[in-house]
Amino acid sequence: MSDPSSGAAAALRRTLASWLSAPEADSRRASLPTVMLFLAPALLVYAALTAYPVLRTFYNSFFNVADLASSEFVGWTHYAEVFKDKTFWAAVRNTAIWSVIGPVLDVVAGLLLALCLYAGVPFSRFLRVAWFTPVLLSYVVVGIMWVWIYNYDWGVVNGLLRAVGLQAWSQAWLGDPRFALGSLIVTHAWKWAGFNMVVCLAALHSLPSEVLEAAELDNCGWWHKLTDVIVPMLWPTLLNLYILAFIGKMKVFDLVWIMTEGGPVWSTETVSTYVYKRAFNWNTFDLGYPSAIAVVWFFVVVGFVVFFNVLFRRRERMEY
Amino acid sequence: MTSASPALKPPFAADHRDSLSTTLSRMLRNGGLMAAVVLYTLYAALPFLWIGTMSVRTTAEISANHFAWPETFHWEKFRIAWVDSNFAQYFWNSTIVVVSAVAIVTLLGAAAAHCLARYNFRGNRLVYFILFSSIVFPPQIILISLFQVLVEYDLYNSRLGLMIVYVSLQLPLTVYLLEGFFARIPQDLFDAAKMDGYSDFEIFWRIVLPVGMPAIATTIILNFIQLWNEFLFAVVLLSDQGARTLPIGIRAYMGDYFQDIGMIATGMMIAVIPVVVLYAFFSEKLIQGMTAGAVK
Numbered sequence: 001m002s003d004p005s006s007g008a009a010a011a012l013r014r015t016l017a018s019w020l021s022a023p024e025a026d027s028r029r030a031s032l033p034t035v036m037l038f039l040a041p042a043l044l045v046y047a048a049l050t051a052y053p054v055l056r057t058f059y060n061s062f063f064n065v066a067d068l069a070s071s072e073f074v075g076w077t078h079y080a081e082v083f084k085d086k087t088f089w090a091a092v093r094n095t096a097i098w099s100v101i102g103p104v105l106d107v108v109a110g111l112l113l114a115l116c117l118y119a120g121v122p123f124s125r126f127l128r129v130a131w132f133t134p135v136l137l138s139y140v141v142v143g144i145m146w147v148w149i150y151n152y153d154w155g156v157v158n159g160l161l162r163a164v165g166l167q168a169w170s171q172a173w174l175g176d177p178r179f180a181l182g183s184l185i186v187t188h189a190w191k192w193a194g195f196n197m198v199v200c201l202a203a204l205h206s207l208p209s210e211v212l213e214a215a216e217l218d219n220c221g222w223w224h225k226l227t228d229v230i231v232p233m234l235w236p237t238l239l240n241l242y243i244l245a246f247i248g249k250m251k252v253f254d255l256v257w258i259m260t261e262g263g264p265v266w267s268t269e270t271v272s273t274y275v276y277k278r279a280f281n282w283n284t285f286d287l288g289y290p291s292a293i294a295v296v297w298f299f300v301v302v303g304f305v306v307f308f309n310v311l312f313r314r315r316e317r318m319e320y
Numbered sequence: 321m322t323s324a325s326p327a328l329k330p331p332f333a334a335d336h337r338d339s340l341s342t343t344l345s346r347m348l349r350n351g352g353l354m355a356a357v358v359l360y361t362l363y364a365a366l367p368f369l370w371i372g373t374m375s376v377r378t379t380a381e382i383s384a385n386h387f388a389w390p391e392t393f394h395w396e397k398f399r400i401a402w403v404d405s406n407f408a409q410y411f412w413n414s415t416i417v418v419v420s421a422v423a424i425v426t427l428l429g430a431a432a433a434h435c436l437a438r439y440n441f442r443g444n445r446l447v448y449f450i451l452f453s454s455i456v457f458p459p460q461i462i463l464i465s466l467f468q469v470l471v472e473y474d475l476y477n478s479r480l481g482l483m484i485v486y487v488s489l490q491l492p493l494t495v496y497l498l499e500g501f502f503a504r505i506p507q508d509l510f511d512a513a514k515m516d517g518y519s520d521f522e523i524f525w526r527i528v529l530p531v532g533m534p535a536i537a538t539t540i541i542l543n544f545i546q547l548w549n550e551f552l553f554a555v556v557l558l559s560d561q562g563a564r565t566l567p568i569g570i571r572a573y574m575g576d577y578f579q580d581i582g583m584i585a586t587g588m589m590i591a592v593i594p595v596v597v598l599y600a601f602f603s604e605k606l607i608q609g610m611t612a613g614a615v616k
Contacts, residue, residue: 027511030439034520038435039447042428042491049466049488050454056465068471113360121357129603131364135610136595138549140567141588144574145367148581154386156370194364195614198607202615244614251458254551258571272552275460279467280556287464294460305456 060291071288078292088293090266091274094181098188098252098270103245105189107238110196115230117197118204128201132194143258146187150174174260177267184268188255196241203237204230243308250301271297374585382582401586409562410569411590417479417565418547421486426540428487429494434528436495437502438510448499455492459552467556477560485553490543497612501535502528541602542609545595566591
């Protein structure tokens with residue numbers, strides 16, 4: 001990027017410099033070399049390890065990549081196959097259920113916990129820290145822990161059910177296709193409730209206290225106070241948390257892979273685990289087909305993000 | 321979930337009609353609230369405590385009674401896991417990969433964030449948008465081809481390869497958080513520094529980094545926790561036992577010694593201890609870091 005010697009390069013440099021620098025003269029103006037000094041390393045990493053891999057995945061999706069040295073062009077075949085793939089649709093269904101229901105659990109639990117702390121229960125500082133702890137644990141630790149909690153013979157869940165005389169309800173929670181997905185969703189909510197709690201608490205503390213006091217004077221019951229005052233006022237925060245969790249759940253992999261590997265009979269398969277399985281864990285090694293799934297899912301996730309942004313565009317986002 | 325719902329009652333109890341019934345119902349509601357709080361605390365904390373007790377009990381003891389308090393604390397299990405079961409190797413792999421990735425991503429991210437926050441140049445917002453947008457990408461879109469790239473450049477199965485992938489994974493969020501913070505540093509500070517003859521790089525090194533330290537510390541903690549716990553990229557990009565990070569090591573150990581739950585619990589504790597130690601010292605900062613970007 002430093003001084004080029006030839007005339008053509010100098011002209012190019014001038015053009016680039018004029019294109020890349022702001023028209024008005026102020027102290028925030030910077031020359032191209034200065035900008036690149038700061039920006040180049042990050043852009044280089046981005047280009048090599050994000051942009052290029054994304055493009056290469058698109059490229060791969062039109063090939064059979066059976067071994068890394070050679071590949072065979074197959075056009076849109078993989079995409080046609082994806083839409084006929086029953087396992088893929090099972091994975092989409094599970095991921096959709098998880099993405100829609102999971103965030104409700106997370107956000108509602110987080111809001112309730114935040115309300116407890118806001119109401120001033122004793123030891124609230126300690127509780128805030130204690131309830132947040134699961135957020136910090138890795139999915140491997142959380143997953144193994146909950147595999148044991150759900151264990152049929154000696155797991156805590158079945159142990160409690162037997163202790164209160166509900167033996168009939170004890171299940172192989174992760175072994176039964178009817179319960180496996182729900183069990184994973186509960187575990188995921190266990191991990192993330194503390195996160196939503198902290199965000200809700202921050203939002204609660206930023207509410208004007210007069211509104212709550214007015215509701216108090218109006219003899220407003222706790223339920224109405226919650227549904228008519230608190231939830232509407234926190235709505236932007238709750239919505240934000242929901243969208244954040246929704247997008248996170250579209251990508252869910254770790255917990256599923258550790259707890260069930262997508263089983264039993266695809267009842268907990270998510271799109272992420274299916275792509276991983278087809279790419280690295282299937283007996284037919286082909287990177288092309290899973291790339292096609294990844295591309296399809298990429299557009300689904302990005303589509304949802306764009307949709308949410310258009311739907312709930314906020315003023316501060318438009319200040320570009 | 322259900323255990324937390326009674327918690328709704330007390331905060332907003334306001335019934336002025338009958339003082340006796342108010343008092344009674346308030347006590348009841350407070351009792352309900354306290355019960356909910358206690359139940360949720362048990363629900364959140366007991367699994368962890370359970371793993372803690374298992375980590376110092378032998379598998380035979382655990383099989384006899386899964387929920388007993390340890391009679392004798394078998395601390396030697398930590399030595400066995402550390403030395404004989406390769407957890408020392410996994411621990412140092414994790415440490416080397418994560419610490420260097422966090423250091424590099426902090427520097428690169430801060431430089432880029434400073435540039436985007438401070439300088440007017442055409443394409444500024446475009447670059448910002450490009451860097452930031454990859455936050456929402458599902459990981460699979462780069463996972464498979466990163467595997468190919470690392471194999472081609474002989475970085476597959478190496479800590480160096482995983483480290484640079486980790487740098488790229490955390491770069492968008494780091495730039496996003498730091499840009500927002502750096503943009504709020506007053507311009508006067510920079511103009512004064514310029515008048516004092518500081519170069520652009522000196523301004524970054526001697527003003528932005530020190531002034532931005534609170535935000536930088538937050539991103540360091542956030543990146544550390546996320547990478548320390550990272551599983552998907554590590555499982556794809558490492559297969560060699562010598563290169564495994566802690567999450568992969570524990571997961572592999574669970575696969576190989578499925579019956580030895582006592583030792584698996586010990587390994588889990590080894591992975592959790594650095595996070596707990598960090599948490600003990602910086603709980604506020606950690607919570608801030610993990611929720612940064614979500615709290616407005």
